[in-house]
Amino acid sequence: MAKILFILMTILVYWLCKKLYKKYTIVIFSPLFTSLFVMVLLLLVLHIHYGNYWSGGKVMAWWLQPATVAFAVPLYKLYPTMKRHALPLSLGVVTGTGISIVSTVLLADILHLTILAPSLAPHSVTTPIAMLTSRSLHGNPTLTAVFVIITALVGVIAGPLIIQHLKIRTSLARGALLGTGAHAMGTSRAFEFGETEGSIASISMILAGILTILFAPLFVPYL
């Protein structure tokens, strides 16, 4: 019974947060932050143990699997665009993804967060893939989910500033940096620059995710 209640509670909070964002379209009101904030607050105020909440929560988390499969659809639709710009795009995304993982693990080491390194390593990519990567690195997928949110916040603020200061003028480069660096949040910001930026960001996000999950387990343990 409680299970269904928790599911309904999550859907309601999510739905209200989406409505709020429609009314006030400011980054800080993004449902990514507000729905998480409200859920945490509800659990704390109502003294709900996370383990109990998870009995219902996992039913929804399960949908991340078919959602990952769903990425095949934009990938298929954007395939011609991807093929046209294959070389610069793949060079950028491959390097960017490599830099993300290596710099994260090294920085974590320097700041004595070595134990968190496997959970931090996939922070740049889209949540379902980041969580799967975290699991295969023996990290903590829940912490990874939170790190992905922090990345989104940093990314949507830093991305446009980087574009402005480095005078990044091609649409392709703008899309690639937003999608590789800040996954879905970066992608939605990229659509504000234009249709091309948005499509390229989607491609970059998916490619970065695939690269991360395939290659991070091969070299993170040796860093």
Add this chain to the structure above:
Amino acid sequence: MKRTVPIMLQLILLVSFAEIGNGIQAWLGLVIPGSLIGMALLFFTLKLHIVRLPWVEQGANFLLAELLLFFVPSATGIVQYGPLFDHDGWKIVTVIGVSTILVMTITGLIVDFGMRRKGVPE
């Protein structure tokens, strides 16, 4: 008029691909997650026109549009880690911040350089 499959059936199809992926992963003992194998399978069956876009498009759009909803329960798990963020919060934000700025700068510069060499104006 394009014939589309009802969204519930589309979702069942997407779930089947995930489950087939999981099955293959377990069967071959792979490290790659089943859902990623499912994604590859769907991509190639679309490319080979075995699966048609209208069979899965709406379902996929729905799942991707509400991606956040499916991940709220996992992220809410942060309630268990209050002390970690009290203690190491600024370090965590530093790692993520510096690495995100590095990624964006380098990716942007490489792609911009590549595109300008190709002589693409915008």
